[in-house]
Amino acid sequence: MTRIKKNTLVVLNIILKNDKGDIIVDKEELTYLHGGYNQIFPKLEQKLENKAIGDVFELILTPAEAFGEIDDSLIVKELLENLPKEISIGLELDGENGMIYIVENIEQEYAILNANHELAGITLLASGEILEVKHLSDKVVKELLKEEKH
Structure with a gap:
């Protein structure tokens, strides 16, 4: 079974709730490249490390770990x-x-x-399930990152 590690393409369902339990994002499908490419919050990426298809996750993100404090x-x-x-x-x-x-x-x-992000200053509860995990070659990763810059 393929596990999430550096240079893995990950597809997951994510639910975000505020600290009052109100749903902000309801089962949105999210695709990202795992491995420190700043495509998702670092704490969330750390939580997903070594997970596999079907695994679930849940974590609390402080404002500083998510969309920032209100400026x-x-x-x-x-x-x-x-x-x-x-x-x-x-x-x-x-x-x-x-x-x-x-x-x-x-x-x-x-x-x-x-001009603050609408979720700035809010503590979030992120939860979801891993839907797909695919390890990519270094060549494919470089191509994806090049496309992302354009």
Whole structure:
């Protein structure tokens, strides 16, 4: 039976819940290349090491181990006159340096914009099952990583 190790292509079902037990992601299929390629959270990758098809997993990811802590510098108060007229809560706006801001609140003269990941600051419970495990040759891994950069 093939086990998860470096240069293995892994397909799994994952469920993410917040610390209140609310489901955030429900049985989403995730495919990644195992072996420190930063395609999934390092703690999750570590937990999956040496598992095989049919194995299940469960772990807690702190905000720092998942989508990060809330960075107050990514929350800004912007005058409405500097924003599009059709602004609404939940609207995505392109900011400087490729940042994407979400309109969180609209007041009389300004809006609150937030560029933190929507799951920043949240402790997550990740659980799931391994669906496929396939060991790849070094050549195939190099090709996959080259494609990923483009």
